[in-house]
Amino acid sequence: MRSHLNTLLFAASLAFANTASAQEPATTPTKTMELAKSGTLVIDVREPEELAQLAYDVPNLVNIPLADVAKRANEIPKDKPVIVVCRSGGRSAEAVAELQKLGYSNLTTLEGGLYAWQEAGMPVKKNGTPPAGCCAGGKANANCTPEQKAAGCCSGAPKAAAPAPADKKTEKKN
Numbered sequence: 001m002r003s004h005l006n007t008l009l010f011a012a013s014l015a016f017a018n019t020a021s022a023q024e025p026a027t028t029p030t031k032t033m034e035l036a037k038s039g040t041l042v043i044d045v046r047e048p049e050e051l052a053q054l055a056y057d058v059p060n061l062v063n064i065p066l067a068d069v070a071k072r073a074n075e076i077p078k079d080k081p082v083i084v085v086c087r088s089g090g091r092s093a094e095a096v097a098e099l100q101k102l103g104y105s106n107l108t109t110l111e112g113g114l115y116a117w118q119e120a121g122m123p124v125k126k127n128g129t130p131p132a133g134c135c136a137g138g139k140a141n142a143n144c145t146p147e148q149k150a151a152g153c154c155s156g157a158p159k160a161a162a163p164a165p166a167d168k169k170t171e172k173k174n
Contacts, residue, residue, distance in 0.1 A: 026089070026110065027108050027109070028110075035081070037059060040080070040082070040083055041060050041062065041076070042061045042062070042082075043063075043085070043095070044056060045084060045095045046065065047065050053126070056085060056123075056124060057124050066086075070098055076099065078103065080106065081107075083107075083109070084108070085117075088115055089110070
């Protein structure tokens, strides 16, 4: 009886493991680059400071930190594939789980994160400006800050005019 119970528990754990991995398929660095080049949205869930130091150099990359994923989910299209990335794979898995709770299903992660990306010799940006963190779905919405709208980050938002240069003649000196 005991061995029968152990067999059932083992089978149940295998079934659960297969279900969990089916919900969150992972992709390789090469496949991630191919998909990004073909238009797939890539969301990096690391903090902006991390991206400023070292970032994936791929098209269609948007930064939505893990802590903001749920409140900015409306920026992420439900009808298109999305790859969620981070440094090692942990935060991207958390983000995928959060998005799945919100009804997203066309999600994948990068196996091994930025570590695997670099090990595969894929391009990175060092000490650069992080990608825009606004409007992953390509539409203006309430989550865009005034600064992002002024910078033209959100489509449909006009670019702010550059401030007029100060007139040296009327400028007062202190």
